Amino acid sequence: MGFSHIRAQEAAHAVLENALTHDKLAQAYLFVGPSGVGKQSTALSLARARLCEVRPGEGCGSCEVEKRIDDGTHPDVRIFTPRDEGNRNLQVEFVREELLPLTKFAPFEARATFLIFPEADVSFPVQHAESANALLKTLEEPRPAVHFLLLSERPDRLLPTIRSRCQRVRFSPLPADVLEDILAAHDVPAESRAPAIALCGGRADRALELAEEDLAVRMLDVAVAVDRAVGERKGGTLLELCESLARDEHRDIALESLSLYYRDVAAAALEVPDEQLAFRHRAELIRERARTLAPAVAAERVAAIAELGEALERNANPQVALEGLFFGMS
Ligand SMILES: [Zn+2]
Structure with a gap:
């Protein structure tokens, strides 16, 4: 299984595969790159590879643990998206009441816990320093086997002190041939693909949005x-x-x-x-x-x-x- 189903991010995956093989996952990673290029799929695959008992370090792709990770029901793999309202930033009460206790008692049943933050710069923007500092506090007191995966298009909007606590992994815009395949797999007619690919900036999510409408x-x-x-x-x-x-x-x-x-x-x-x-x-x-x-x-x-x-x-x-x-x- 591993990361082979996610295309065109070989450099990022090599870093993570190497860490898995040597059992040296960092406590915190910052996945940097445009949206729609595979950062979140990579985060979930990393968790699956680490927590799979059938093929540890790789993932078998079909066990109960991985199925629960995919369904979002595994207690040790949690995704924290920005709020749906206001400036969408996560508030300091949320960090203190939900996140901090979680990091104190995890892992609950697996060997490790993965806390995944898509759009981390939206959840913890530099101008809302209170919650960003609360997150920083959890990063500064590392607990073994609790891993933070911060995903961001705009890492410059995170506190420098948060960035410096994370190992940076870069994700690239997707090349045209990969985007072409993705659009074809979503039944986008051939004549709509080229203009969508021209304007999507290498992002599959945007290419689909552009093509579908x-x-x-x-x-x-x-x-x-x-x-x-x-x-x-x-x-x-x-x-x-x-x-x-x-x-x-x-x-x-x-x-x-x-x-x-x-x-x-x-x-x-x-x-x-x-x-x-x-x-x-x-x-x-x-x-x-x-x-x-x-x-x-x-x-x-x-x-x-x-x-x-x-x-x-x-x-x-x-x-x-x-x-x-x-x-x-x-
Ligand atoms: Zn498995």
Whole structure:
């Protein structure tokens, strides 16, 4: 069993397999990488491999212990997701009342306990120092056989003191061929796969979301509409696009799409082959635009979109920031 069913994370799995083989699992790991690339599956497989009695250190894939881990009913393998409300951070009372006692008395029946924290940076963000410090306290008083698995896309949002207590394991974005297989396995039609893969950033969860709603196709349409309005200097249309994008729940994907569109246009102008374009399924459209837009201008726009993304991260007003971008391009 092991980790062989999780694809394209050989480096991460080699670290963990080595620790399992030598019975030297760290007390705390920080799995770093985008969502939807196998961090949580790896965490569960690690627990299964460690707790399986049939094939210890590897997991047999079919015993009672592993079945209970998969069902979420094993008392020694617990998953703590962020709350569903507010800022979603876990509160200090939760850490003191639920987590600390658990770490004192575990393991309950197995040889080890695994406490898994998907989106650890959301549960314990640096700005809610009280609960983050309570978690840190449990990490600083290691109990044998209690393992913490912190999963995070944004480890910079965790306390540095928490990060430094954990052994870091890196997970990579998934390559296009693996994503293609995953989408095919979910019955996504062939023509919807390429645009979803172009925009998903190597994340299977996002690729599925993009493909299932045909969102990727719509996002390229938005990019083309923005580009046209900029080219024709249609102020009114640009303002409307700013307004709707500022409110769009898929705004980040739309901006990513716009950035990839201009990157493709610059690449096409430099005669890069179609198969290297993100929007290769619309290569004709991209090539046509490349005949009228200088690659240097397209590249400037890619840079401007990246700057906008950083401004939005710093909580800039989306509408104002988008207007700055769109009118700056025209
Ligand atoms: Zn087993």
